[in-house]
Amino acid sequence: MCRWTASAVHFCPEAALSTTATTAASAGPHFPLPSAASLCLACFTVLLVTAGTVTGACPPRVGHEPLQVLASGINCSWTLERHTRSYNHLEGDVRLRRLYSANKFFLCIDKTGKVDGTRRKNYADSLMEIRSVSVGVVAIKSVSTGLYLAMSKKGTLFGSVKYNPSCKFKERIEENGYNTYASLRWKHSGRQMFVSLNGRGKPRRGHKARRRHPSTHFLPMLPS
Structure with missing residues (x-):
């Protein structure tokens, strides 16, 4: 789960990336870091999947492949709608x-x-x-x-x-x-x-x- 803070870093992903890179370089070996857009997308995906699991609803469709893969794991369908069947007495029986x-x-x-x-x-x-x-x-x-x-x-x-x-x-x-x-x-x-x-x-x-x-x-x- 991501934690959001009301600061300049929140509004400027590039600043957050620079700060994180400086800290990582001083602490130890260098590892490739994901972009700010990827971090935001990952957090947003986790929030959507968590909300869908709790409420039993399907998350809204967005144009990203990872979301479609996760949605298939919770048995959602984007193209088919379920209709309630009618079992009324059949005329002509x-x-x-x-x-x-x-x-x-x-x-x-x-x-x-x-x-x-x-x-x-x-x-x-x-x-x-x-x-x-x-x-x-x-x-x-x-x-x-x-x-x-x-x-x-x-x-x-x-x-x-x-x-x-x-x-x-x-x-x-x-x-x-x-x-x-x-x-x-x-x-x-x-x-x-x-x-x-x-x-x-x-x-x-x-x-x-x-x-x-x-x-x-x-x-x-x-x-x-």
């Missing part, structure tokens, strides 16, 4: 799943548009294509019939030929690991309406279902 309810029924949509529950594990109408249409919002489509799961204003579930706002559902993972699906478009008295299958495998009206009730809980299962 598609999953093939069977929605298995906590009441032990698979949600299915037949070719007539009727929504029902079945205990048959590999029933064709129960294989669903779950597509992310925005963050936390999905569209559910029967692979075999091509019909979209939809909910009416009154909370009735049905299969829709065309995709429309009534086919959007908010997907949420509950504390027990099951998913709930609430209509994005419709509410009843300000409360969310959920996709639900009762104890007999029949769909319940959305306004009669509650988030914490097992009839609204579904486990997306991989097709076997």
Whole structure:
């Protein structure tokens, strides 16, 4: 570390060099001495590297090769910038799943548009294509019939030929690991309406279902 003093020597490197040379000549054998510019550059380099090590930041770039060599030793990059990656929900993500309810029924949509529950594990109408249409919002489509799961204003579930706002559902993972699906478009008295299958495998009206009730809980299962 260099020590700076407020004197004439500080402002006149040539004077400091002459004084040092005279002292060295009187004390012993002669050794080549560095120039005043080299001494200043060395002190400045030490200060920059020390500051960068303490604060964790890279020293500013200067046009001297020694600084670039020292900087490479503390893992700095002058040309590349690090950008924070985004891990937001990917729009357009598609999953093939069977929605298995906590009441032990698979949600299915037949070719007539009727929504029902079945205990048959590999029933064709129960294989669903779950597509992310925005963050936390999905569209559910029967692979075999091509019909979209939809909910009416009154909370009735049905299969829709065309995709429309009534086919959007908010997907949420509950504390027990099951998913709930609430209509994005419709509410009843300000409360969310959920996709639900009762104890007999029949769909319940959305306004009669509650988030914490097992009839609204579904486990997306991989097709076997």
